[in-house]
Amino acid sequence: MSLVVFGAPLSPFVRKVRLFCAEKGLDYQLENVNPFNQPDWYRELNPLRRVPAIRDGDFTLADSSVICHYLEDRDPQRTALCGETPQAKARIRWLEKYADYEVAPLATFTVFRNRLLKPLMGKPCDEDAVKGAMQEKLPEHFDYLEKCLAANDYFIDNRFSLADIAIASQLVNMGHGGEKLDTQRWPALAAHFERIASRPTLAAILEGEQQIIAKILAKR
Numbered sequence: 757m758s759l760v761v762f763g764a765p766l767s768p769f770v771r772k773v774r775l776f777c778a779e780k781g782l783d784y785q786l787e788n789v790n791p792f793n794q795p796d797w798y799r800e801l802n803p804l805r806r807v808p809a810i811r812d813g814d815f816t817l818a819d820s821s822v823i824c825h826y827l828e829d830r831d832p833q834r835t836a837l838c839g840e841t842p843q844a845k846a847r848i849r850w851l852e853k854y855a856d857y858e859v860a861p862l863a864t865f866t867v868f869r870n871r872l873l874k875p876l877m878g879k880p881c882d883e884d885a886v887k888g889a890m891q892e893k894l895p896e897h898f899d900y901l902e903k904c905l906a907a908n909d910y911f912i913d914n915r916f917s918l919a920d921i922a923i924a925s926q927l928v929n930m931g932h933g934g935e936k937l938d939t940q941r942w943p944a945l946a947a948h949f950e951r952i953a954s955r956p957t958l959a960a961i962l963e964g965e966q967q968i969i970a971k972i973l974a975k976r
């Protein structure tokens with residue numbers, strides 16, 4: 757198999773690339789790289805030492821966003837997930853950035869990291885940080901995303917895209933950290949998350965993730 761995705765399955769950025777590949781019908785092999793204990797050779801793939809990276813034949817690339825846009829350009833005959841008009845492409849990039857740089861620091865690097873990763877590394881969970889993220893910081897982002905969705909099923913032009921993948925990927929980590937969207941306060945966003953999570957592509961990925969989480973929790 758020529759396409760290899762390097763990274764850890766619980767990373768939202770790795771999940772983004774895996775879901776993108778699955779939705780495009782691209783076969784890939786996942787090679788596990790622990791972001792917190794990487795082999796030396798991984799520096800060749802990403803000098804920033806973050807996951808994911810890919811190898812596609814002789815070609816290597818890092819960063820989930822760069823990878824997804826490369827895969828879109830590589831196989832233009834496959835289902836378009838990055839938009840088809842300049843406006844749709846730009847809006848999808850905007851929401852992808854919003855997910856990666858505004859939602860991720862809270863949903864993943866605060867809620868998920870404190871509740872799941874820190875205890876795994878023998879460190880205490882900072883519940884005040886989790887509370888601050890859930891009660892003070894994330895609500896304004898959820899308000900904005902709720903407004904973006906309005907009455908639509910998908911974020912951009914009401915068509916499934918990388919924007920939906922990127923937002924849902926971060927919310928998966930929030931869920932792994934034991935937190936859910938308030939369905940009364942953000943009904944459209946909560947329904948959107950359920951819609952994306954129940955796609956067969958993501959459901960299959962999440963099944964594997966739940967097994968990993970069960971093993972982590974069993975070790976505690």
Ligand SMILES: N[C@@H](CCC(=O)N[C@@H](CS)C(=O)NCC(=O)O)C(=O)O
Nearest residue numbers: 767768769791806807808819820821
């Ligand atoms: N912008 C990057 C972010 C990747 C990222 O932050 N990955 C985390 C795991 S979720 C990582 O590798 N962290 C290790 C580190 O920062 O040293 C992308 O989209 O690929």
